[in-house]
Amino acid sequence: MPIKLRMPPILRPQIGGAREVEASGATLQDVLDDVFARFPGVRSHIIDDAGAINRFVNVYVQNEDVRLGDGLSTAVPDGGTVIVLPAMAGGAA
Amino acid sequence: MVTISRAIADQIVAHAREGLPDEACGIVAGRDGTATRFHPAVNGDPSPFRYSIESRDLLRIVTAIDDAEEDVLAIYHSHTMSPAFPSRTDVDLAFWPDAAYLIVSLASDPPDLKTFTIVDGRIARRELVIS
Numbered sequence: 001m002p003i004k005l006r007m008p009p010i011l012r013p014q015i016g017g018a019r020e021v022e023a024s025g026a027t028l029q030d031v032l033d034d035v036f037a038r039f040p041g042v043r044s045h046i047i048d049d050a051g052a053i054n055r056f057v058n059v060y061v062q063n064e065d066v067r068l069g070d071g072l073s074t075a076v077p078d079g080g081t082v083i084v085l086p087a088m089a090g091g092a093a
Numbered sequence: 094m095v096t097i098s099r100a101i102a103d104q105i106v107a108h109a110r111e112g113l114p115d116e117a118c119g120i121v122a123g124r125d126g127t128a129t130r131f132h133p134a135v136n137g138d139p140s141p142f143r144y145s146i147e148s149r150d151l152l153r154i155v156t157a158i159d160d161a162e163e164d165v166l167a168i169y170h171s172h173t174m175s176p177a178f179p180s181r182t183d184v185d186l187a188f189w190p191d192a193a194y195l196i197v198s199l200a201s202d203p204p205d206l207k208t209f210t211i212v213d214g215r216i217a218r219r220e221l222v223i224s
């Protein structure tokens with residue numbers, strides 16, 4: 001079963017306006033690479049120059065924030081769900 | 094235009110006051126520009142000058158809004174000592190172009206609520222109606 005990757009509104013234009021794309025891979029890194037190969041414009045929004053997940057993007061595998069787990073090495077089960085949500089952040093200074 | 098009931102506006106102000114001395118934050122769900130639900134969130138970066146909706150709260154609330162077939166109408170946060178206008182940080186970290194950014198300033202009495210859209214670094218005032 002394919003993995004579903006759900007995109008936030010800001011990235012939907014990069015994937016043709018859809019809410020989610022199907023992908024394959026055993027780890028989050030594999031799944032993202034599969035998506036980036038088809039939609040190269042998405043990469044810089046999710047991955048920083050050092051190859052890590054962008055500080056202001058939250059990525060969840062099976063509803064768990066990967067930053068609290070194994071990051072890009074997080075295993076993604078067959079038919080699993082990956083959700084990308086940009087931060088809601090700011091402040092007076 | 095963003096339309097919010099007096100009850101939800103009062104909840105936002107109450108949440109902002111409860112959060113003092115730090116900024117408070119959350120999400121207002123809506124349909125067709127009208128608020129339907131108020132979702133207070135945990136500030137994962139608690140400070141009088143910063144907010145960041147804590148990541149588990151962010152997923153929980155956005156999923157609930159999706160499941161209810163509502164939209165993220167507004168992302169709100171408080172400015173504890175400064176006016177209700179987006180700061181440089183607010184602009185730099187605005188990643189939700191379809192949502193309104195609602196700022197509640199506690200620097201004035203009564204508190205001042207204003208909404209903006211922030212797209213590609215540009216701030217545009219969005220009319221806020223409290224009815």
